[in-house]
Structures are given as C-alpha cells and as structure tokens.
Amino acid sequence: MVSFLIRRAATLVVTLLVVSVLAFLIPYAGKGDTARKILRARVNDPALDPAQVEALTKELGLDRPLYQQYLDWLSHAVRGDFGFSYTSRTPVHDLVIPALGVSISLALAALLLALVFALPLGTWAATARGGKVDNAITFVSQSSVSAPEYWIGPVLVLIFARYLGWFPSGGWDGPIYIVLPAVALSLRPLGYFTQVTRAAMSDVLGAPYFTAARSRGLSYRHSLARHGLRNSMLPVMTLFSFWFAGLLGGSVVVEVIFNIPGMGRLLYTSVLNNDVPVIQGAMMWILTLAVLINTATDLLYGVLNPSIRVASHA
C-alpha cells in the first residue's frame, strides 16, 4: 500500500510539473514576443510603440533567462496567482474561482441526474437480460451515448425555452437555469452509466454470493438492494468521478450554448481572445483537478476493494 501511495504521489507531482511547464510555455510557442501580444490585446493598433514594448518587457521581466521566468511563474502559480487577465485586467484568480464553482454545480447536477436514471435502468436491464426490456434499454443507452450535446442542447432550447417557455434559454441566475444544460449534459454519461450498471449487475446476479443470499431466504429485491447495488457501485463510482473530472473544463460546448459562466466557457473565450494568463490559470486548474480527482478515486478504490492493492495495478 505504501509503495502504491508513493508511486501515485510521484506520478502526480511529475504530471503537474510537466503540465506547468507546458502552460508556462504557451506564450513562447506562438509567433511574436509576449510584450507585443499583451499590448496588442490591450490596444487595437497593429503599429506598436517600440518604447512601450521595451518598457513592458522590463516591467514583466521578460528579458530574463527562461528558467528564471519559469521558476518565478511557478512560485506564484502554486499560490494560485496567475497574474492579471490581458483583456479585463482583473486577477486570473478572481475569474477562475467563481467559474469553477459554476462548473462544479453544473457537472454534479448533470451527473446526479444521469445516475438517478441509469441505476434503475441498468439494474432493470440486467435482471431482464436478453429480453425485450434489455434490448430496449441497450438501444436507448447506445442512442444517448451517440447524441452530441451541441445537437440536443439547441433543440432543448427551441422546445422548452422558445416554444413552451418553461425554462430560460441561457444564463445563470438561479436553480431553474441549471435544468436544460444539465439535461443536455447528462445524456452521454447516462448511456455509459446505464451500460456499466448493467454489466456490473449482470456479474452480481451470476455470482455465488447472490445465489447464497437467495438461498438463505432473502427476497429477490432485498438481495438485489443489499448485494447487487453495493457491489455494482464501485465501477459506477469510478466512471462517475472520471466524468466529474472531465466535465470541470470539458463542458465547453454546453456552457457556450447556454451562456453559462463556467470553466469551459472561460477557457474558450480566453483562447479566442488569446488571453494567455487566463488560459494558463484555467488550464492548470482544470488539469490539476482532473489528475487529483482521478488519483483520489484510485486510492478510494484501493481502500474499498483490498484485492486491488495486492494485484499489480494496470
């Protein structure tokens, strides 16, 4: 267990360092130097004053060796300080943290919605395996996995916001604003959750301990709830946290469609505006959280299921 932990921790640190180097290098990879880019983002004038460029280069310390700049940047970054946005000139921190909150609530809403439907559907399919119900549920899950958010989203807006007027078409002002984006975002996880639940439940139903529980006189429902749910929850929870980590920055499309001020849209607009500090800050936050959440899941998995610790981890 100890070597498992050490290896995980080492992977984590190395990953974050590599990611930080990449994020740091963003402004240096493109054409032109950084000071010019910053000025160009601030003033809409192709001909820049050379003196101004010079002054900004000095001010930001861009004339120092690259590794010094990196260490300087990193020492600020680990404290959550990514500097100021080129365009709005507010600290990146103040942009990222609220956006993160929005993305977390959206992701949780979507995934919980998916889970609420997927667990019963998957269980139902597993108990009726090979039958019409199973076929229907499999088809539905395959369909929902194949439905792009940027297709479902606008259609939902058209029906429920424009024609029926039940929900707002976009924005982020209260609980009702979360409904349509959460539904659009939940479809694909719903399909995957259903399939994983069905597969895990099928295993449970064929397992000796399930037969044993039945033969002890426990009702089918009771056995299913006691043994089935608990044992099939592990793979579902793994998938849940995987999706959760992915949606923190990966729900770009839905956030853009519904005009939600989350991480995805923040990253998207900063890429469009070439707002480097915001790109760096958002990237670091998203990727760090993704790696942290997945590492935490692996550790939790190891705690809940002792056989993982012994087996060589793939």
Place this chain on the structure above:
Amino acid sequence: MPRTLTRPEQQPGQPPQRPTSLRSATPHRPNVLSMMVRGARGRPWTFSIGCAMLALILLILLLTPWIAPHDPATQDLTNRLAGPSPEHWLGTDHLGRDVLSRLMWGGRFSVTIAAITLVICGVTGIVIGALAARRGGWLDELVMRTVDVLICFPDVVIALFLIAVFGTGYGTLIAALTITGWTPFARLMRGLALEINAKDYVEAAEILGSPKSYIVFRHVIPNAIRPVLAMGFLRFGHKLITVGALSYLGLGVQPPDSDWGAMLLDAQPYMERAPFLGILPGFAIFVTALSVTMIGQGLDVRKIRRKRALAPEPPPGVQTQLEVGEAV
C-alpha cells in the same frame, strides 16, 4: 430473439469439447475481413442494423461527387431558408445553399477527420501497449503512468490548449484528438498482450529464438485484433462527436470547408425560423455515431460470450465491455 449459440460443438450449459492445450499452442489468426463478412451470427440485432446503417452512410459519402443534387457552395440569396421542395429536398440554408448537398459534402470532412485520427490513435496505442507488455520494466511503468494521466484529461481542453498555441487547422485538429486518444487503445492492448504473452505459442516462438518485435507483430497484435477493433468502432463515434464539437465552437474545420459541426454552428441564429437546419446535421452525427456504437458493442459481445462459454458456469446472455467515454 433467439439467443442460441450457433457453433455446433458448443452445447448450452456444457463446457465445449475442445482440447484447450492444443488450441493454445496453435496461433489463432482471425481474418478481420471474413470476420466482418461472416456477419451477425450470434450477435445482437443492433449489430446488423449498425452495419447496414454505416454501409449506407459510407456509400452515400463515397458517391457524393456524383449523386449530390447541387453544388454545396452555390448561393441563391433569393431562396434563403426555404423548406423542402422538389428542387431542394431538405431545403436551403441562410445563404440559399442546398442543405442535402452540404450534408453530404460536410459528412465527408467529419467522417474522414474522425477516421484519420482514429487510425493514428489505434496504431499508436496498439504498438505502444504491445511493446510495453512485452518489454515490461521501466518502459511499462512509464507508459502506464502516462496513460493514467493523459486518459483523464478532457480532450476538448487539450484541443483548446493546442489551438491557443498553434492556431486552428487540420494539423492542430488531428493532433489535439490524438494526444489523449491513443491511451485507451494502449491500455486495452497492454492487458490483452499480457494474456497472450502467457500463451504456449508465444513461448514456442521464444524458444525458437524469434526476436521480441517479431513476436509482438506476428503473434500478439493479430490475436488481440477483435477487442481492439470493437474499441475502434466505439471510439469512432466519440471522435466524430468531438470533431463536431470543435467545429461547432468555430475551432475545427474552417471555412470555406464545412462539416456537420460547422453546419450546426451556421444554423444557430436561424433555429426558430428554420429548425430543420439546426437539427439535420446533428442528426447525421447522431446516426453515424449510433451505427458505429452498435457495431462496436456487437463485436464485443462475441468475445465475452465465448469466454463465458469456456467458463465452468456459463451464465446466459451477454455483457458489454465498455470503454469509458470522455466529456465533450
């Protein structure tokens, strides 16, 4: 739905009469093509439907230059956002261009880009996974740790990162989808290769003195091809959706080229006046992704069923081995 196994030597509920030791000493070389042609025997009904749908879609896209009713770029500003008519079967878009023709030409971009990235990811993942399993040691450790990390990065975020650095373009698009895309293949291939490496025929090849790389390419990879192919089909749908997502954000396929995602983007301002304009390209993505998902899951089923048939207590039915999707 009859679910009997059609292989004559397999009696339901009984282990098959098969000399397993001999079998495992003989390399099993499935022919991918004949496997596809032998078709839907013993697979769920969705498999055949998926194949038919995909074949039809590919046929249409292949024949587009000859059967497309109009030029996709010809504008007719007097006939904008028109509904279906004998002249324009699916109506016209905001510039009066024929929607059916644009769907056909756009599909060629969507499907080609998804296919190219898929092949790159597949080949990279297969080779890396197989080599990692064969060599073991630090290489294996390095590969698997890299996979662990990359697999949890959302690919749209990686794409945005690359676009921030290199700008938009087909190269960036394909690179963005490849950086994280090879990891599931590598992970799957490594697992399969570890199993295959323990087989007698691999040991036989080792005793004969075959070099490691020969064993990997001659024995390990060919014998792992079916599950990898299944994953390939499943991933294809995912790639298609991601390519569409980037185009929908205006960062994928750039004008004057246009794919299904870009068509959806163009249609957004006109959703109320011409809803079909914003529904048809998405439907095209959906149908194509659905067809490959059906094929992929259908391909996977046979493997599981055979494994089950060899197990001491074969429970009836099928189980889907699923590669987790990534968020878009």
